[in-house]
Amino acid sequence: MAGTPILQLRNLTKVFGNFTAVNDIDLDFEEGEFFTIVGPSGSGKTTLLRMLTGMEFASSGDILLRGQRINDLPANKRPTCMVFQSLALFPHRSVGQNIEFSLKMKGVDPAVRKARALELMLQLRLPETYYSKNVTKCSGGERQRVALARALAYEPDILFFDEPLSAIDYKLRKTLEKELKDIHRETGKTFIYITHSLEEAMVMSDRIGVMRAGKLVQVGSPQEIYSAPQTKFVSEFIGDVNVIAVTAIGAASLRAAEFATNLKCLPVPAGFTAGYLVVRPESLRFVGSPGETDNCLEGRLYNEYVLGSRVQYQVRVGDHVFIVEKLRQQAFGGHRDDKVLIGWDAEGSILVTD
């Protein structure tokens, strides 16, 4: 990343009645990056995006586009464009007319419009014959591309995406995620994407911002979010994780009251008294004896789930459910209800706050 901010948010807040949807957000989006805002529904991500596009106006704080305050500029005057969740294509218009819409609004000559639309269709791998096809007759993936082409035709400085892939089946979604990332490379534009799926965010983004209850709780690269979540919320958002409530009792040791045992961990940060120890399923191992790893718990093998290239095991320690993940080639040979020892090393765990 070059590090030139294109869009800057300063104390951005949106209040509806007595509900604060977006709470005091400070964030810089860099020129040309693919930034994804992730959060569960109701976390304020859609409201935030609507403020960025100009469809909603901020209650307080500022939005700066290349240093210019654009708070009060309506959507049709902003050099940004959004791909909607429903795609919001014009059902009474053809593929070509949809793509050309913004050019028609600007009064561009029809021949020039058509040339530009065909160019974009080529770039997005839409057959030329689709130019006069009714959009409602296109498949889900094709409509996705039409929506993207329509937004690109506007020549926006920033492209926003409001979960456009959420209604698409898994396999096609995976293809389109990669396609979108390729298009991001080809166009070099700044993409700001919102989704509730961190998995989707991981695949595409240069940076991810996690939102919770109107606040931005962590911003970082996909690697950072994955390997160094700062809170239990962020760590759990990624998917299956094992979370143990702990209190600090030494420089690198913790008390896990639930299992009446002490655990070793990496040096406890200053000021940390109580929180959670997060252990990813792939950091957990089945061990033969307690000394093999820094920490060890005894449990009962409850179930196994085959996930294609990986296999997950559910191990119950008392009432606490642990998930252990192995590659298929290294599958564990245990049987249901076997007594098993699961262990992990201090480096394989992350200490987070609530």
Place this chain on the structure above:
Amino acid sequence: MNRLFKTFGPGPRLAVPIMLFLLGGFAAPLLAVIAYSFVPARTFSLWQKWSLGNYVEIFQSSIYISFLWSLGLAVATVVILAIVCYPVAFGLTRVFGRWATLITLLFALPLFVSENVRIYGWILFFIKNGVLLGSLKSLFGFELESIVFTTGLTLLGMVYVYLPFMLFPMTLGVSMVPQQTRDAAFDLGASRWQVFKEVDLPLSMPGVVIGFLLTFVLAVGALAEAKVLGGQRVIPITHDIEIAFTYAQNWPLGAAVSVLLMLVVGTLVLLVLRRFDLDTIVGRR
């Protein structure tokens, strides 16, 4: 009997009563009217030489003027209603919020009172020395010309009576336009007016067209407004039909006028529906 049951499923069997009713109540009288339009004037038997004489008579007498009046008034009613109702429909869907239900109810309420009662109420209100002019006279001393028994009031009465039939289909049409589609057009640089022209208007067209057809068909058949509010200053075609079948005892002429009216209205409806394929407009096909 058993075989009959097998050939006709439960659907057709259950449709038998309503089919019989429509056959007797709708198809048979319609056929009778069509047949009568061809028999010689002022006769009552169908079993004689048929001709087009009654149709020729329409254009040789002044009846075609009534035709033009009816069509003209209906077109004017539809145009005025379109202009008046679209903003209200838009407001009901997008602006009035929780007041929309109450406002809809207020618009629907007059439908519960007989049309004749409402029209005579208008007479009492607008007539010389009536509620409006009488009050003005006794309170302020103005004396104004009454608008009762004018063509203008006939038109106003028609607009008033048929308003719900334009407003409700239109409201439905406007509410069918997805908000995200409007937002998308706005986001793509369209002005408010362009959003209206490019998205709102075409996507609400099915409701608008249904409103047009409904009010046009009703207005062409309007009778009471011209008779009561217009004081028979203009004679609508329905009035001529009524006269032919009653006082004049000229059923064949009345039948011919009726058939011509049905043909004109039917052709217009077909043309409009061909021009505006409702499914294509909303992108269902």
